[in-house]
Amino acid sequence: MNNINKIIEFDKVYFGYTSEYLLKNINFAVNEGDFVSIIGSNGAGKSTILKLILGELNQNKGEIKIFGENIKNFNRWNCFGYLEQNAYYKVLNFPATVYETVMSNMFCDIGLFKFPNKNHRAKVMESIKLLGIEKYSNRSISKLSGGQIQRVFLARTLVSNPKILILDEPTNGVDLETVDIIYNILNDLNKNKNISIIMVTHDIEKASKISSKIFCFEEGNLMELDKEQLELELSHKHKHPHSNNSNIGGI
Numbered sequence: 001m002n003n004i005n006k007i008i009e010f011d012k013v014y015f016g017y018t019s020e021y022l023l024k025n026i027n028f029a030v031n032e033g034d035f036v037s038i039i040g041s042n043g044a045g046k047s048t049i050l051k052l053i054l055g056e057l058n059q060n061k062g063e064i065k066i067f068g069e070n071i072k073n074f075n076r077w078n079c080f081g082y083l084e085q086n087a088y089y090k091v092l093n094f095p096a097t098v099y100e101t102v103m104s105n106m107f108c109d110i111g112l113f114k115f116p117n118k119n120h121r122a123k124v125m126e127s128i129k130l131l132g133i134e135k136y137s138n139r140s141i142s143k144l145s146g147g148q149i150q151r152v153f154l155a156r157t158l159v160s161n162p163k164i165l166i167l168d169e170p171t172n173g174v175d176l177e178t179v180d181i182i183y184n185i186l187n188d189l190n191k192n193k194n195i196s197i198i199m200v201t202h203d204i205e206k207a208s209k210i211s212s213k214i215f216c217f218e219e220g221n222l223m224e225l226d227k228e229q230l231e232l233e234l235s236h237k238h239k240h241p242h243s244n245n246s247n248i249g250g251i
Helices: 048-054 087-091 098-110 118-130 146-156 178-195 204-210 225-234
Strands: 006-015 025-033 035-040 061-066 080-083 164-168 196-200 213-218 221-224
Touching: 006 048, 025 221, 035 048, 035 178, 035 204, 048 061, 048 164, 048 196, 048 213, 080 146, 098 118, 098 146, 118 146, 146 225, 164 178, 164 213, 164 221, 178 196, 178 204, 204 213, 204 225, 213 225
Parallel strands: 035 196, 035 213, 080 164, 164 196
Antiparallel strands: 006 025, 006 061, 213 221
């Protein structure tokens, strides 16, 4: 691939929370327009790699580039949208409405101590409608189900028009209807709006239908799966853990 299309590059990256490396010699690239899914067992390092991409953690060795620029010098973080794992657990007693929660991600654009204008309000409603939650727009977010709250947070992530979406188990613990809605929206964003997506998931069966690349973590190494390896993984049935709000995820 031409370097000009590379938006994220890992070159011989090592990382560990202790003296022992969790990630070892990680080499991978994400190109503009890619839909990348990352699978692997719990604790393998899937969520850790997302935190490295977002600059929340610093690698011990190797180089990470964002849009061809060393991550240490990169400062255009507004082009990223990030949906963390199990975000809905943090708002169980949160008093804000759906509309206010989505609007809260617009304040970098609006500015401090300023009020949203007509365009800001229109963007918020567009994002809310995209997720099919407009009838809940004035409802307190704490009164919604886990699946509905996850849609709210995805709407909040999308309202800032990110070029790159980073998603950590976006369908974990939500109902099957929301699972399908989220995957359909992500597929549309990637195919029709050219938003690049990097998603950690256990749901390899659904991810395989919409991803352009699938990587698997094994013993600290990240490997891209070819068609034969993917079919082998599918035969192991890495099914979506949708049933019971189980707290599933990597480090």
